[in-house]
Amino acid sequence: MKRLGILLSGRGSNFLAIARAIREQHLLGAKIAVVLSNVEDAPGLASARELGLPAFAIPSAGRKRADHDAEMLARLHQHKVDLICLAGYMRIITPEFVRAFPNRILNIHPSLLPAFPGLDAQRQALEYGAKVSGCTVHFVDQEVDHGIIILQKTVEVKEDDTVETLSARILEHEHVAYSEALARVLSGEYIVQGRRYVHRDAARPSRATAR
Numbered sequence: 001m002k003r004l005g006i007l008l009s010g011r012g013s014n015f016l017a018i019a020r021a022i023r024e025q026h027l028l029g030a031k032i033a034v035v036l037s038n039v040e041d042a043p044g045l046a047s048a049r050e051l052g053l054p055a056f057a058i059p060s061a062g063r064k065r066a067d068h069d070a071e072m073l074a075r076l077h078q079h080k081v082d083l084i085c086l087a088g089y090m091r092i093i094t095p096e097f098v099r100a101f102p103n104r105i106l107n108i109h110p111s112l113l114p115a116f117p118g119l120d121a122q123r124q125a126l127e128y129g130a131k132v133s134g135c136t137v138h139f140v141d142q143e144v145d146h147g148i149i150i151l152q153k154t155v156e157v158k159e160d161d162t163v164e165t166l167s168a169r170i171l172e173h174e175h176v177a178y179s180e181a182l183a184r185v186l187s188g189e190y191i192v193q194g195r196r197y198v199h200r201d202a203a204r205p206s207r208a209t210a211r
Helices: 012-022 043-050 065-078 093-102 121-128 163-188
Strands: 002-008 030-035 056-059 084-085 105-109 132-139 149-156 188-191 196-199
Touching: 002 043, 012 030, 012 084, 012 163, 030 043, 030 065, 043 056, 065 093, 065 121, 065 163, 084 163, 105 163, 121 132, 121 163, 132 163, 149 163, 163 188
Parallel strands: 002 030, 002 084, 030 056, 084 105
Antiparallel strands: 105 132, 132 149, 188 196
16 A cells, blocks of 8 residues: 655645545545645645545745745655655755655646646646646656656647636546556556656567567
8 A cells, every 4th residue: 555645835736636536446546645835824734634544744945945845745755655646846956855755745737747847837728828738647756747747638729718727627537547656656657768668568569579
C-alpha cells in the first residue's frame, strides 16, 4: 500500500477526487497519509479533516523557500509518504524538494503541455486561438510544468468559450485524469525512456519484431 502526501493551497478539488476514487475502490493500492497546505485557512484542509485525514498547515508567507520546504519534507517523512500529489499547490518547490522524491512527485496542469505552462493556462489557450486544450499529469522536475508526461486528456475549445467555461470543462477531466495517472504510477508497469513515460508492454518488442 503506497502512502500519498497531498499538497494544496486552495479548495483541493483534485485532492477530493483522488480521495473519492480511493474510497470507491477505483484507485487501488494507495491511501492518503497526510494533507499539507502552505495556506493556513485553505478550504482543502477543512475537507481533509472532515474525512478524518491528518491535515496540517505550514504557512509559507514571509518565509524563505528553503526553510519552508524543509519543514514540509520533514512532515512528509514523518508520515512515511511514498508519492506526493500536488493538487492546486500554488508554490514552486525547491530543487532539494524534488531531489528528495525523484519521479515521485506528480502534478496536474490545465493545458496540453508543453503548450501554455505557468499561470492562467486556460486564458493563454483562448488568447492564442487554440482549438484543443486539456490537462496533463506529469512528474515534477526542477523546471515549472516541465517534467515527464504520464497522461493527457483533450478538451475541445468552443467558439463561445470563456476562461470560466473552458476551465470548468478541463477541471472535470482533471478529476478523472489524476486518478488514472496515479494508477499507472502505482502499478510500476512503466519505464522512462528519455523524456517518455512508456508502459512496459509497449516497451517490449513483439515476437514479429524480434525475429
